Amino acid sequence: MTNQSAVLIVTGLYDPTADVVIRELHDRGVPVMRFDSGDFPASLSVEAEITSDGVVGRLDTPWRSVDLAAVRSLYYRRPTGFAFPHLAEQDARFAVTQARYGLGGVIVSLPHCRYVNHPHWAGDAEFKPSGLAAAARSGFLVPPTLITSKPDAVRAFIKRNSSVIYKPLSNPVYLVDGISQVVEVAEVAAEDIDDSVAGTAHLFQQRVEKTADVRVTVIGRQVFCVRIDSDLLDWRTDYSRLRYTPVSPPPGIESALYEYMDHFQLLFGAFDFAVDTGGRWWFLECNPSGQWYWLEPETGLPMCAAMTDLLERKP
Structure with a gap:
């Protein structure tokens, strides 16, 4: 695949959405290289130089190789994180940091690439707070929203808005007995609010x-x-x-x-x-x-x- 104008797709092993896009690209004769950043360095390697024309070099897997300067677009989906389980804790933390800023820095600096989406911008x-603020500026209707760690502020917000829901600000992997769980959106009442709210940031919003x-x-x-x-x-x-x-x-x-x-x-x-x-x-x-x-x-x-x-x- 070297020296051909390729599409990079960065995602995990199981991604049916990426699968159908790759199939369509193949049908159109467009070269594709799919990889998971979590595969680095076991089955993904990088060689890149910084030049006046930007980052040049190559990415290699056992099955594909791509010229970084020839990448036409990069579809950044849902890659897994870097992991170095064979290293001691401090060494692994160092290696993860170097991989993130090294390989990650190369991926976001391709010279002639359309990003869908650029990882920094995504x-x-x-x-959520910046998204809601941008939505309001863009002209969307946005429900009254509170981000807080103060129990009294939540109770006052519920009193002003009557029907209020709680939403997680993000949904990281949360395992219960080894099974992945998602914190659901739920309606809350003033009597549900206790001092545990002070433990972190929370998002409350008027129910539509x-x-x-x-x-x-x-x-x-x-x-x-x-x-x-x-x-x-x-x-x-x-x-x-x-x-x-x-x-x-x-x-x-x-x-x-x-x-x-x-x-x-x-x-x-x-x-x-x-x-x-x-x-x-x-x-x-x-x-x-x-x-x-x-x-x-x-x-x-x-x-x-x-x-x-x-x-x-x-x-």
Whole structure:
């Protein structure tokens, strides 16, 4: 693959969304190299030099090799973290840091590459407070939101807003008896709040009295909106109870989407909205590496083709 204009896809071993995109790229004759940054250095190696033209060199796996200067685009999905289990704790911590700033620094510095999305920009967008603030500036309706570690502030917020939900600010891996768990969105009352709130930061938000949810997938400048009907507070807790309908966005939503994307310099975003009883769309969040392909078989929307078009084009 060396000296060919290739697409890099950075993700973990199990990623059905990446699988379908890779298949489409192969069908179009576009060279692809898939790797997980967590494979470094066991089955992934890097050789890069800093020049006046930027970072040049190569990435190698046992199956593929790519010229860094010839990478046309990089699809940054969901790679695993670096790990050095054979090293002592301090040595492993040092090695992880060097890998992150070494290989990671090379990946984010490719000279002629379109990033979907650039890891630095996606990282900025993953902070919920900054995402909510950017959404409000972009023109979206945003429910009243509180981020705090003060129990009294939460009680006062609930008193002002009556129906309030708790959301995790992020969902890291959380194992219970070896099984991965997710902290669910849940409604809270003032009597639920105790001093344990002071232990860390929390996000509380006024509950939108919704009739449906909408997942909006933005790929480049293409917008795909899917209404999700269910009786669930958080539709992600039971996919078997969901009904999907492609819809058009109401006036003002599309321009706000582009303004939000431009703010974070994103080329992909998975937006979640709650639709209230008046038909208004309330911004909940945007995931810069969210899932999207499961909606294509349900709706027939050509999202895989749109993503492949974006990755195939040269910057």
